[in-house]
Amino acid sequence: MQAEVIYKISFPKPETHYVHVEIEIDKPAGTFADFIMPVWTPGSYKVREFSKNVEQFEGSAEGNILSTQKTNKYTWRVNFKKGIKKITVSYKVYSFEMGVRTSYIDQFQAFLHGVSIFMYAEGYASKPCKIVFAKPASWAKITVALPESAENTFTAENYDLLADSPFALGNHDLFDFKVAGINHRVAMLGEGNYDKTKIISDFTKIIEKEVSLFGDHPSPEYVIFIQNVEAGGGGLEHLNSQTSVIQRWAYSNEAKYKSFLGLIAHEYFHLWNVKRIRPIELGPFDYTKENYTKMLWQVEGITSYYDDLFLKRCEIYKEEEYLGLISTAINKLENLPGSKVQTLALSSFDAWIKLYIPDENSDNSTISYYHKGMLVAMLVDLEIIKRTNGVKKLDDVMRLLYTKYYKEQKRGFTEEEFANALENVAGSSFNDLLQSLVYSTSPIDFSKYLNYVGLELKNQPATKMPLGITTKFENGKTIVKSVELNRAASKAGLSANDEIIAINGYRVNGDLEEFSTRFTEGKNVEIIVSRMGKVISLNLRPEKDPTVNYKLTGIEKRSEDQKKLLEFWLK
Ligand SMILES: [Zn+2]
Secondary structure, eight states, X not given: OOOOEEEEEEOSOGGGTEEEEEXXXXXXXXXXXXXXXXXXXXXXXSOOOGXXXXXXXXXXXXXXXXXXXXXXXXXXXXXXXXXXXEEEEEEEEEOBOOSSSSOXXXXXXXXXXXXXXXXXXXXXXXXXXXXXXXXXXXXOEEEOSSOEEETTEEEESXXXXXXXXXXXXXXXXXXXXXXXXXXXXXXXXXXXOOOHHHHHHHHHHHHHHHHHHHSSOOOSOEEEEEEEESSOOOEEEOSSEEEEEEETTGGGSHHHHHHHHHHHHXXXXXXXXXXXXXXXXXXXXXXXXXXXXXXXXXXXXXXHHHHHHHHHHTTSSOHHHHHHHHHHHHHHHHTOGGGGTOXXXXXXXXXTTTTTSOOTTHHHHOOOTTHHHHHHHHHHHHHHHHHTTSSOOHHHHHHHHIIIIIIISOSOBOHHHHHHHHHHHHSSOOHHHHHHHTSOOOOOOHHHHHHHTTEEEEEOOOOSOOOSEEEEEETTEEEEEEEOTTSHHHHHTOOTTOEEEEETTEEOOSOHHHHHTTOOTTOOEEEEEEETTEEEEEEEOOOOOOOOOEEEEEOSSOOHHHHHHHHHHHO
């Protein structure tokens, strides 16, 4: 492969958190080239302005400095003479944000997240790239899901693949295992109390189930980067790798470990769903601005549905545990005021300005396409199972999308084509159902779908009288974080950021629950708050907790059909 764009990466002073990047382009056309730093990272739909960390951009050719200028917030222009043989640009990137969507460098390690480090030159993004590292001598390893063509030298077919391939450098723990004939490499970034044997065994189970759904594995190799951190979470999918975060000592906590396995299953499923099976708008990417789609619920909701379902299929979650997770998700949606305000399609489209930048009113005005999307994916799955009497399920839709759009047509699909795929598998139209679940905020009759498989939701209403707020206790002050619309506190005029000083003449010290046990329904209480320094008195009428608290259980007399469909659904 003839490399036409060469990236030279070095770390002269890693303790200052800088990486030096040099990019060489052979025989550039014209008299200038524009170098662009992406503003966002595929997989996380928010403008992150990676160019804010770029410094000292310079251009040179044949030993001479070239003139450069910025043309907008993310573009650097280099000017040169026509017919020049080669140009080189260089810049530094400050990288001090540990996470799956950002880069981090210190004297011990570097984690380079492609779009936050590598610029591309306009017109050259489809060219092959060669990446050459000069690393500190004390760093023994470089790990990336790209071919190593020489020592510390890697190749990528094009910029998209380079941008989508994180690099880890340092002395991290590495171990390999094979599934479906594909080499899998785990890179443990940071220490943790993990058990390698257990991890390999659990990852293998999950991966085998996922591969068996699709029938083949499209990656040449696969790397699982695990950031073992003090606090935090999250993950990000890539074409042939994933980055997932776990609290470093959480491996010994059963519930946390299972939830981590769910994350691994989630990011792994993305190697098909979104990296290959994708909405038409999500590729090729425009790295310079928002890439809008109404189908993030398909990308993230379906993937969120499958992550725990695969853990159930592996028997990592037993049936009761799995149904418990579903009832928790149903309760959360049913109790969320935003579910009556924002549709799933709009939650997706507006991800750029809402989901990733939540504020105190988010629960009143928005939903998450992960959360409602996961439930909608489940309902769609149950509906297919019902309509085909336990012959087809969502698995068949995923396979159809993979074959038809990724393998045969090599493109993404439209909303209409997604609906057609459902119809194709189930034998009848899903338009009305999608209209209701995705494009409207109509209430969802969960019981109807769960009854197909002989399950029912039993409400266990709460007896307390909470105010309908969230609070934090800080420096001895009880501060309101958010106020839920149409609940007692909201009706009384309580507001986010209010400091609650006293209720009915008694000082509040963080624990509001204790106060609410003494409320009588309909009997007003006085709340003294400080708002922006002014003390005010509010009159609050306690109300019964209106939230639902469903438990999902089997109905007493489950029919043979329901039993058959339940088994088909969960297997
Ligand atoms: Zn995801």
